[in-house]
Amino acid sequence: MGESVYQDLPWRKTSNLFHALTAEIFLQRTRVSQVIPVYLQFTARYNSPADVIGDGKRIYQKMLVSLGLSWRIPVFVDLCQSLVRDHSNIVPDQMDSLLSLPGIGDYIASAYLCFHHNKQLPVVDTNTVRFIGRFFGWRSNSESRRNKKFRTILFDLVPERNSRRFNLGLLDFSMTICGVNPKCAMCLVRRKCKYYSLMTNK
Numbered sequence: 117m118g119e120s121v122y123q124d125l126p127w128r129k130t131s132n133l134f135h136a137l138t139a140e141i142f143l144q145r146t147r148v149s150q151v152i153p154v155y156l157q158f159t160a161r162y163n164s165p166a167d168v169i170g171d172g173k174r175i176y177q178k179m180l181v182s183l184g185l186s187w188r189i190p191v192f193v194d195l196c197q198s199l200v201r202d203h204s205n206i207v208p209d210q211m212d213s214l215l216s217l218p219g220i221g222d223y224i225a226s227a228y229l230c231f232h233h234n235k236q237l238p239v240v241d242t243n244t245v246r247f248i249g250r251f252f253g254w255r256s257n258s259e260s261r262r263n264k265k266f267r268t269i270l271f272d273l274v275p276e277r278n279s280r281r282f283n284l285g286l287l288d289f290s291m292t293i294c295g296v297n298p299k300c301a302m303c304l305v306r307r308k309c310k311y312y313s314l315m316t317n318k
Contacts (some may be wrong), residue, residue: 122284123148123292126155128231133207134199135159139217140224141192146183148291154179165196166205195217211234221266223261227283238270243290245270250294253310 122128125148127139138158142151158179162168168176173260180189195218199205207228208214214225219240222240229235248266249256260266276283293299298311306312 123288126152126159128284130159131291132163133209133232134162134164137207137220137224137228140227141188141195141219142183142185144224146185150183154183164205165199167195168193169200188219191219195220211237230274230279230283234278236274236276236279238267238269238274239283239287240267240315243295246296247286247290247294250298250311251305251309251315278310 129135130136130139135155135158139151139155142155142158158176161175162171164220176192177189180186180192185192198217198285199207203213208217209229211225211229214220214228226235227239230237230239240250240259242258245256245260245263245266248254248269249260252269254260254265256266273282273286293303300306300312300315301307301310
């Protein structure tokens, strides 16, 4: 199975690790459709954290404001400064180093390391947690991504090999098939899903 079966998103194909990390920051609490044009504008202008710091016009501010992230602008600048100052303008590839950076939490670090370094880490977000809740018949909400039960299941599901492909598939499935309005008729695992069983037996 080739990667062409996944959503064709520009940050998934980039070899620029600063762009990859920036995409994960942009995607927090923001729809993919909103992020794509801003990401393309950003990556066309900036190749590294040093480029951001050196931009006297601060064009990046307008870009982040358009995503509704104005409150994160100072944090994003701090992040770029830290990468330049403490990491030689290079995004680290270790969890502890990433978590020490301004504005980088567990989700961003895990997604970045899995998708761009193929590390065996789960992607715990609203979409994947929603799928887990439905499949196992657990109540879930926006805060369930912090729930140990959900996090443990998602961690245990990630295979040692092909972690990136697995998480891409799970994320895309939970966004496009098991979305807010689930397309159960298209779901290949519906026969084992508690939610589907409940819906069909009403």
